[in-house]
Amino acid sequence: MLLTGQSGLGKSTMVNTLFKSKAWQSNLPSLEVPIPQTLELHSVTHVIEEKGLKLKLTVTDTPGFGDQINNDKCWDPILSYINQQYEQYLQEELLITRQRHIPDTRVHCCVYFVPPTGHCLRPLDIEFLQRLCRTVNVVPVIARADSLTIEERDAFRNRIQQDMNTHCIDVYPQKCLDEDINDRILNSKIRKQIPFAVVGADREHLVNGRCVLGRKTKWGVIEVENVAHCEFLLLRDLLIRSHLQDLKDITHNVHYENYRVLRLNESHQLPRGPGWVNLAPASPGQLTSPGPGKASRKSYRDTKDDEC
Amino acid sequence: MKVDCLPLVTVAVPVSSRSLILPLPPPLQQDKEYVGFAALPNQLHRKSVKKGFDFTLMVAGESGLGKSTLINSLFLTNLYEDRQVPDASARLTQTLTIERRGVEIEEGGIKVKLTLVDTPGFGDSVDCSDCWLPVVHFIEEQFEQYLRDESGLNRKNIQDSRVHCCLYFISPFGRGLRPLDVAFLRAVHDKVNIIPVIGKADALMPKETQVLKQKIRDQLKEEEINIYQFPECDSDEDEDFKKQDAEMKESIPFAVVGSSKVVKNVGTRPVRGRCYSWGTVEVENPHHCDFLNLRRMLVQTHLQDLKEVTHDLLYEGYRARCLQSLVRPGARDRASRSKLSRQSTTEIPLPMLPLAETEKLIREKDEELRRMQEMLEKMQAQMQQGQAQGEQSDAF
Numbered sequence: 001m002l003l004t005g006q007s008g009l010g011k012s013t014m015v016n017t018l019f020k021s022k023a024w025q026s027n028l029p030s031l032e033v034p035i036p037q038t039l040e041l042h043s044v045t046h047v048i049e050e051k052g053l054k055l056k057l058t059v060t061d062t063p064g065f066g067d068q069i070n071n072d073k074c075w076d077p078i079l080s081y082i083n084q085q086y087e088q089y090l091q092e093e094l095l096i097t098r099q100r101h102i103p104d105t106r107v108h109c110c111v112y113f114v115p116p117t118g119h120c121l122r123p124l125d126i127e128f129l130q131r132l133c134r135t136v137n138v139v140p141v142i143a144r145a146d147s148l149t150i151e152e153r154d155a156f157r158n159r160i161q162q163d164m165n166t167h168c169i170d171v172y173p174q175k176c177l178d179e180d181i182n183d184r185i186l187n188s189k190i191r192k193q194i195p196f197a198v199v200g201a202d203r204e205h206l207v208n209g210r211c212v213l214g215r216k217t218k219w220g221v222i223e224v225e226n227v228a229h230c231e232f233l234l235l236r237d238l239l240i241r242s243h244l245q246d247l248k249d250i251t252h253n254v255h256y257e258n259y260r261v262l263r264l265n266e267s268h269q270l271p272r273g274p275g276w277v278n279l280a281p282a283s284p285g286q287l288t289s290p291g292p293g294k295a296s297r298k299s300y301r302d303t304k305d306d307e308c
Numbered sequence: 309m310k311v312d313c314l315p316l317v318t319v320a321v322p323v324s325s326r327s328l329i330l331p332l333p334p335p336l337q338q339d340k341e342y343v344g345f346a347a348l349p350n351q352l353h354r355k356s357v358k359k360g361f362d363f364t365l366m367v368a369g370e371s372g373l374g375k376s377t378l379i380n381s382l383f384l385t386n387l388y389e390d391r392q393v394p395d396a397s398a399r400l401t402q403t404l405t406i407e408r409r410g411v412e413i414e415e416g417g418i419k420v421k422l423t424l425v426d427t428p429g430f431g432d433s434v435d436c437s438d439c440w441l442p443v444v445h446f447i448e449e450q451f452e453q454y455l456r457d458e459s460g461l462n463r464k465n466i467q468d469s470r471v472h473c474c475l476y477f478i479s480p481f482g483r484g485l486r487p488l489d490v491a492f493l494r495a496v497h498d499k500v501n502i503i504p505v506i507g508k509a510d511a512l513m514p515k516e517t518q519v520l521k522q523k524i525r526d527q528l529k530e531e532e533i534n535i536y537q538f539p540e541c542d543s544d545e546d547e548d549f550k551k552q553d554a555e556m557k558e559s560i561p562f563a564v565v566g567s568s569k570v571v572k573n574v575g576t577r578p579v580r581g582r583c584y585s586w587g588t589v590e591v592e593n594p595h596h597c598d599f600l601n602l603r604r605m606l607v608q609t610h611l612q613d614l615k616e617v618t619h620d621l622l623y624e625g626y627r628a629r630c631l632q633s634l635v636r637p638g639a640r641d642r643a644s645r646s647k648l649s650r651q652s653t654t655e656i657p658l659p660m661l662p663l664a665e666t667e668k669l670i671r672e673k674d675e676e677l678r679r680m681q682e683m684l685e686k687m688q689a690q691m692q693q694g695q696a697q698g699e700q701s702d703a704f
Contacts, residue, residue: 008481069488070435115481116511117372124434144481147511149584217513218595220587228585 001239002136004062004078004128005113009143013200014111015059017213017224018236041081058105066124075128082107082136086259108251109172109239110136113143114160114195118152121163129169136255137172137247139238140164145197145230146215146222153197160195173243177250190238196231199224362421362468363611364450366500368443368492369477370431373507378475378566379424381580381591382603385411404429404439406446425471431488440492447471447499451626461676472618473536473606474500477507478561484523485531493533499622501536501614503606504528509563509597510582510589517563524561535560538605539613556605562598567591 003011045058060081066074085106092102110132114125121129132138140160145153164171171194173187201213201224213224224232239247367375407426412419427443450470457466474496478489485493493502504524509517528535538557545553571581571588580591591599606614 006481008479008483010481067482067486069491070437072435115372115479116508117370119372122432127434144511146584147480147508149582215513217510217587219510219589220584222584222586 001058002060002062002078002082002107002110003113004065004110005143006066006115007063009113009115010200011061011111011113011143013202014113014143014198015061016202017200017232018239041077060107066128071124074124075131079131079135082110083259086256087263089256090260090263104248106251106256107136108247110138111239112138112140114140116142116144116148116156116197118148118156120156120159126163126167126169129164129171130167133170135259137174137250138169139172139235140195141235142195142197144199146199148197157193157195157197172247172250174250177254193231193234196235196238198232198235199230200232357418360419360421361611362423363473363615364423364425364469364471365606366425366427366443366447366471366474367477368427368430368474369505369507370479370488371428373477373479374564374566375426375475375477375507377568378505378507378564378599380568381566381599382606383411383413383422385413404442406442423469430492436488439488440495443492444495444499447496448626451499451623452630454623455627455630460673470618470623471500473614474502476502476504478504478524480506480508480511480520480563484520485527490527490531490533493528493535494531497534498625501617501622502533503536503602504561505602506561506563508565510565512563521559521561521563536614536617538610552604556601559598559601562602564599564602565589565591565597566599 003015005011041060041062043058043060045056047054047056062078065078068074089102089104089106092098112125112129112132114121129138129140142148142153142156142160148156163169170176173190175187175191178184178187199215199222201215201222203213203215204211205214205216205221206212207214207221207223212221212226215222215224223229227233365379367379369375405428407428409424409426411422411424413422414420425446430439430443433439447470454466454468454470457463476489476493478485493504496502506512506517506520506524512520538553565582567580567582567589569580569582570578571583571590572578579593582589582591590596594600
């Protein structure tokens with residue numbers, strides 16, 4: 001999972017909240033840490049266990065994103081990181097004697113934190129989301145949503161959805177990848193509620209005798225797990241409970257395959273066997289942002305058809 | 309001597325010292341003589357009330373920090389009623405614009421002409437380099453206009469459009485001042501009174517607010533940015549006022565929440581606030597945010613001081629810089645021709661106007677000034693002659 005957005009939007013707190021374990025213990029950014037001049041990527045890997053099932057979680061944070069005066073091309077390090085992971089996997093796959101279980105360090109989901117301005121998406125958000133959607137599953141969220149009332153949230157959400165439609169930003173769950181009618185119904189419900197308005201907290205407070213995760217202010221306690229207060233539970237369910245496997249599948253079958261086609265056509269490494277399509281080699285500029293929907297091809301592997 | 313006893317006037321007049329309106333001294337006994345100029349402050353008061361007050365306030369900061377809502381709450385007007393927030397595609401091509409809105413507010417017989425300067429588009433684009441230059445240019449333009457008016461011949465109705473105060477909104481989500489904030493503040497801190505404000509402060513818990521304020525204060529000191537300094541209290545003010553003043557100074561930057569909606573809670577009177585599902589934030593509650601402090605400071609106690617600092621310090625600084633850069637190349641030629649040594653200081657070369665048609669105006673004004681100086685010299689010579697004659701006649 002990759003978390004990205006401007007600093008101070010609660011990315012690190014969100015990770016702790018999501019997994020209820022302090023995955024960020026070693027790396028809690030305090031206010032004394034200066035904003036790094038260039039974008040840096042910090043990865044932390046933890047193994048989390050629940051009911052006997054182990055989940056190896058890698059969370060990557062991007063401090064310094066969008067904080068400078070000139071944020072042009074600040075998305076390049078992130079895109080190259082994602083492509084680097086694809087490249088690593090590709091190299092492993094192409095080995096003659098390859099491992100049975102290739103270590104998967106690819107980014108399965110990118111959570112993009114939108115600042116709660118209440119107006120609409122900023123130009124930086126749009127540029128970034130447009131480029132990112134073609135490479136990885138993106139789940140936008142409205143960060144620090146405790147500064148917006150319910151009406152403001154709905155209005156903001158509608159405007160964001162409109163903006164995303166206008167600028168052809170296709171976030172997860174992508175409409176064109178719905179398999180059957182059940183999926184479509186489930187996913188349309190989710191699509192109506194994206195982006196989720198979330199609040200993160202890593203401290204517990206006593207409310208009505210219960211111990212809840214929340215933020216305590218002078219006018220009340222914002223409960224993170226209360227659906228009336230914020231949509232954190234919806235995000236958690238999407239990322240972990242219901243769609244975790246789907247995220248991994250789509251990353252493997254769609255995004256990774258797109259990357260692979262581009263790279264192989266470019267380097268002409270694939271032997272011309274059955275199923276080879278004679279594509280013109282991609283120009284270097286296209287490598288970082290493969291377009292949506294690929295040229296039709298018959299893959300020799302049994303994968304889903306990714307025509308959109 | 310008898311003096312008419314004027315009634316004590318207690319109105320929320322924006323003056324820098326709370327106790328400017330003095331009660332008249334009680335009519336003293338007949339044997340004690342007094343001139344009666346203790347009534348002067350009341351005369352000043354009446355004159356200034358008749359003249360009315362004007363104030364120009366600039367708001368700056370990234371969009372979405374609650375600037376417009378705060379202005380509406382501060383002045384209890386709907387200055388932004390017909391506002392249309394541009395959508396994302398419009399934002400992509402928007403550049404920084406400067407918008408001016410004027411409104412006349414009246415309260416208790418006192419009229420204030422408030423001009424609001426807004427900077428939509430600030431910090432919006434991907435590349436914000438030099439996005440503060442239009443703002444700096446605007447502020448200097450106002451100074452230039454005033455300088456020209458002041459140096460002109462007809463000085464009866466000078467319109468003061470200088471920016472008296474700039475409320476700079478800092479995001480509560482960042483970890484202190486961002487590079488863009490620092491760059492903007494550095495560019496304008498010697499041209500306008502800056503009051504830093506943390507917008508949307510209801511997103512922060514109490515401890516976070518304290519930490520953020522301290523961080524901002526430290527950063528301002530480190531970057532040597534001069535924000536507006538509150539004048540010290542006079543030692544004869546009462547304890548309450550001193551305490552309030554100290555509280556106010558400690559709570560800079562002000563963490564504010566604005567609201568244009570009135571919330572009616574059961575059992576309490578309706579207040580301005582924001583209604584969440586976990587509680588209601590009251591805008592005018594000092595425990596919830598610093599809105600009251602900001603309003604008191606801006607309107608009730610320090611409005612006049614802001615104007616005075618703008619005029620005495622910032623404008624004079626601009627004027628000195630401007631004239632120094634203009635006088636030096638020209639004065640050397642003129643000093644060699646002139647006889648009086650103070651020629652260089654009395655010559656007021658007006659700043660070069662960019663428009664060609666107004667250069668004639670400058671030259672005309674220059675001519676008039678030179679004629680006036682010649683007249684002055686003649687009068688001085690006459691006076692000297694007169695003095696000399698007087699001495700001669702005295703000697704006789």
